[in-house]
Amino acid sequence: MFIIAGLGNPGSKYEDTRHNVGFDVIDRISKEYHIAVDTRKHRALIGKGVIDGVKVILAKPQTFMNLSGESIRELVDYYKVDEATELIVIYDDISLDVGQLRIRKKGSAGGHNGIKNIIAHLGHDVFMRVKVGVGEKPKGYDLADYVLGHFSKEEKEKMEVAYEKAVQAVRMAGLGEIDEAMNQFNRKG
Numbered sequence: 098m099f100i101i102a103g104l105g106n107p108g109s110k111y112e113d114t115r116h117n118v119g120f121d122v123i124d125r126i127s128k129e130y131h132i133a134v135d136t137r138k139h140r141a142l143i144g145k146g147v148i149d150g151v152k153v154i155l156a157k158p159q160t161f162m163n164l165s166g167e168s169i170r171e172l173v174d175y176y177k178v179d180e181a182t183e184l185i186v187i188y189d190d191i192s193l194d195v196g197q198l199r200i201r202k203k204g205s206a207g208g209h210n211g212i213k214n215i216i217a218h219l220g221h222d223v224f225m226r227v228k229v230g231v232g233e234k235p236k237g238y239d240l241a242d243y244v245l246g247h248f249s250k251e252e253k254e255k256m257e258v259a260y261e262k263a264v265q266a267v268r269m270a271g272l273g274e275i276d277e278a279m280n281q282f283n284r285k286g
Contacts, residue, residue, distance in 0.1 A: 098151075098152040098153065098154065098176060098178055098183060099151060099152070099153045099154070099178070099183050099184070099185060099270075099271045100153075100154045100156060100169075100172050100173065100176060100178055100183065100184050100185070101123070101126065101153055101154070101155050101156065101185045101187070101267055101271070102119070102123075102141075102155075102156040102157075102158060102165075102168075102169055102172070102184070102185070102186050102187070103118075103119030103120050103121070103122050103123035103155075103156070103157055103186075103187040103188070104116075104119035104120070104158065104162055104165050104186065104187065104188040104189075104211045104212075105117035105118070105119050105120030105121075105157060105158075105162065106161050106162050106245075107157075107159045107161065111245065113247055113248070114244065114245050114246060114247055115189055115191075115231035115232075115243065115244045115245070115246060115247075115248065116162060116189055116231075116244040116245055117189075118187070118188070118189045118229045118231060118256070118259075118260075119157075119186070119187040119188045119189065119229075120157050121256075121260060122187045122227070122229065122260055122263045122264065122267070123155050123156070123157050123187065125260045125261070125263070125264050126148075126155060126264050126267060127144060127155055129264055130146055130147075130148050130153075131146070132144040132145070132146030132148075132153070132155055134155050134156075134157060137159070139156075139168055139171040139172045139175060140158060140159055140160050140167060140168040140171060141156045141157055141158045141159055141160075141168045141171075141172065142156070142157045142159060143155060143156045143157075143172075148268055148271055149268065149271070149272055151271045151272065153271065154172065154176060156168070156169075156172055162210060162211040163210040163211060163214055164214055165211040165212075165214050165215055166211075166214035166215040166216070166217055166218030166219065167214070167218060169184070169186070169215050169218060169219070170218040170219065173219070180219055180221075180223070180224045181203075181221075181223045181224060182225075184224045184225065185224075185225045185226070185227060185267055185270050185271070186212070186215065186224060186225070186226050186227070187226070187227045187229065187263060187267065188209060188211055188212065188226070188227075188228060188229070189209075189228075189229055189230075189231045189244065190207070190209070190228035190229065190230055190231065191230075191231055191232065191233055191234055191240075191243070191244065192207065192230075192233065193228060193229075193230025193231070193232075194230050194232060194233075194285065195230055195231060195232040195248070195252045195255050195256065195259075196229075196230055196252075196255030196256055196258055196259035197229075197230035197259070197285060198227065198228065198229060198230070198259060198262055198263060198266060198282040198283065199226075199227075199228040199230070199282075199283055200225070200226065200227055200228070200266050200270070200275065200278050200279045200282055200283055201225070201226045201228070201279075202223070202224075202225055202275060203222050203223040203224065204222055204226065205222060206222075212226070225270055225275060227263050227266050227267060227270075229256075229259055229260075229263055230259070231244070231248075232252070262282055265278075265281075265282075266278045266281075266282050269281075
């Protein structure tokens, strides 16, 4: 079993913002594999299903981004998954160009407060991540305003392609092909 968690903030005012790309990828996975993410449990919206023969829990923590670890910890404990090999976290990354992906098996929070909180609650940084680039904050912008802002029309087009690639990367990781996913998606352009 895999827990696939997309990070974001609950509520309509945060929909389609840079910080909610994790939720957006979960929505794409939900649609593609017909897994309704509509049950409130473990401080998250979750859905249970199967992707290519592998049982999955899709999760959208409802604790707000900076407290994502609270929900992730509950999910990991309840479903008794090995977070090093059976947890995939999808989130925004401002150090990557808009639409660029980076898949990792472990690593630091890189300044991302949601990931920092997950690491604090798990007690380690060894879990799979699918980072989705949202572009670097322009000079003079407030970081919070930037990540809670919306994409331009051109950026939205790039993000649609990125979401599809992220769905593929998650599928590959769930099938034990994380290295192949890294080779395929961890490149610019």
